[in-house]
Amino acid sequence: MPLGFDFDEEQELFRSSVAEFARKNLTKENIKKWDRDARFTKELYEKLAEIGLAGISIPPEYGGQGADSVTTGIAVEELSKVDFNVGNLLIIDNILSGGIIASYANEKLKSDILPKLCSGQIHLGIALTEPHTGSDAANISTLAKKHDGYYVLNGEKASISMVGVASYFTLFAKTAPELGSKGISAFLLPVDAEGVQPYYFDDLGYRPLRRGGLILKDVRLPEENLMGGENNGFKIVMQQFDYSKTLLALSCVGAALGALDDAVEYARNRKAFGQPILKFEGVQFRLVEHYTKLEAARLLCYRTLWLRDKGKRITKEAAMCKWWAPKLAVEAIHDALLTMGNPAYSTDFPQEKRLRDVIGIEIGDGTAEIQKIVVAREMFGREFIPYK
Numbered sequence: 001m002p003l004g005f006d007f008d009e010e011q012e013l014f015r016s017s018v019a020e021f022a023r024k025n026l027t028k029e030n031i032k033k034w035d036r037d038a039r040f041t042k043e044l045y046e047k048l049a050e051i052g053l054a055g056i057s058i059p060p061e062y063g064g065q066g067a068d069s070v071t072t073g074i075a076v077e078e079l080s081k082v083d084f085n086v087g088n089l090l091i092i093d094n095i096l097s098g099g100i101i102a103s104y105a106n107e108k109l110k111s112d113i114l115p116k117l118c119s120g121q122i123h124l125g126i127a128l129t130e131p132h133t134g135s136d137a138a139n140i141s142t143l144a145k146k147h148d149g150y151y152v153l154n155g156e157k158a159s160i161s162m163v164g165v166a167s168y169f170t171l172f173a174k175t176a177p178e179l180g181s182k183g184i185s186a187f188l189l190p191v192d193a194e195g196v197q198p199y200y201f202d203d204l205g206y207r208p209l210r211r212g213g214l215i216l217k218d219v220r221l222p223e224e225n226l227m228g229g230e231n232n233g234f235k236i237v238m239q240q241f242d243y244s245k246t247l248l249a250l251s252c253v254g255a256a257l258g259a260l261d262d263a264v265e266y267a268r269n270r271k272a273f274g275q276p277i278l279k280f281e282g283v284q285f286r287l288v289e290h291y292t293k294l295e296a297a298r299l300l301c302y303r304t305l306w307l308r309d310k311g312k313r314i315t316k317e318a319a320m321c322k323w324w325a326p327k328l329a330v331e332a333i334h335d336a337l338l339t340m341g342n343p344a345y346s347t348d349f350p351q352e353k354r355l356r357d358v359i360g361i362e363i364g365d366g367t368a369e370i371q372k373i374v375v376a377r378e379m380f381g382r383e384f385i386p387y388k
């Protein structure tokens with residue numbers, strides 16, 4: 001099979017329409033306001049819905065675009081170049097939670113929830129992490145006990161995005177604690193269910209995606225809110241993470257490319273010692289090195305998405321993307337900030353915010369160390385991993 005590295009005409013047209021949307025709507029003023037207020041506006045949600053991005057990868061029968069992985073990646077990259085958080089909103093809504101609902105919820109829940117997501121009326125979140133369990137996700141302790149046609153949930157989810165934003169969470173709880181990761185199930189939790197108590201974090205970045213927690217006290221969920229059958233939750237979430245991790249990595253690449261482009265523009269015009277600073281090799285080389293590394297990471301991300309569209313397993317590739325791209329992005333944005341000198345140390349320029357936002361995804365959806373464990377497991381075999 002010939003190897004192709006070009007986007008086709010349709011993909012390029014789509015890329016320019018998303019870039020145009022981002023230029024027009026993700027203005028400096030808006031981005032600053034969303035960051036300061038730790039919330040997006042209804043107007044943004046409506047605009048994302050108008051151009052079909054709110055439900056980009058949700059199946060068309062529920063009002064979405066049914067976009068493939070590469071096309072979704074293009075949207076995420078272009079939005080993230082301008083505002084990382086808007087790119088990430090798409091990932092959480094469409095992939096991390098909407099994707100699970102579209103694949104595993106019953107028909108009634110799907111047709112109730114997904115059209116509202118696609119029209120920008122509601123948002124979704126995913127609740128796996130707990131106060132005492134992050135990387136070791138199989139070790140969650142939230143319990144779901146079946147009783148009288150209901151599941152009764154008790155426990156606490158912490159460090160989850162979209163608290164106060166999402167109307168529903170895809171939530172993971174133990175239905176058979178004695179089975180470890182094989183005893184976890186996925187549920188659809190309406191946040192207005194009785195017994196759900198939200199609380200909020202005041203974060204460094206990623207602010208409109210509002211991280212916080214949910215305390216669950218005797219929350220009764222009807223049986224039909226179980227998704228994908230009992231005890232299949234861990235498998236479901238790990239498969240979905242392969243997709244979300246790749247897109248998150250691509251969003252980091254997008255943010256870093258946006259930062260470098262801004263730095264180049266600045267360096268063309270800023271003079272020192274009578275010359276535009278872009279003439280100095282010390283400045284050029286720093287930028288060129290980051291562009292080179294980001295291009296390699298970008299190709300890895302798109303190839304991973306392309307493999308997914310071909311129906312291939314992408315666990316190894318997705319983990320490679322996720323350990324590497326956020327790290328490269330943080331380094332590139334840091335240098336882009338330094339290239340612009342003192343003004344970029346202020347909130348008047350977007351570099352400091354990009355840095356704050358992207359650092360979050362060095363942790364969120366799994367740290368670099370955990371991704372390297374996944375790559376090692378895939379490459380060397382489970383027998384060389386010291387964990388169950």
Ligand SMILES: Cc1cc2nc3c(=O)[nH]c(=O)nc-3n(C[C@H](O)[C@H](O)[C@H](O)COP(=O)(O)OP(=O)(O)OC[C@H]3O[C@@H](n4cnc5c(N)ncnc54)[C@H](O)[C@@H]3O)c2cc1C
Nearest residue numbers: 126127128129134135159160161360363364365366367369
């Ligand atoms: C911005 C942001 C958004 C998030 N959004 C969500 C969300 O929407 N839903 C959700 O469920 N969760 C979310 N999370 C939580 C996130 O997935 C967890 O923070 C992540 O999995 C890491 O867990 P932890 O923070 O508890 O770190 P820990 O597990 O406590 O790890 C601490 C440190 O130890 C290292 N470490 C742990 N085990 C090993 C090991 N075996 N070998 C080497 N090093 C190790 C880790 O790499 C890390 O550096 C979010 C987090 C952030 C920062």
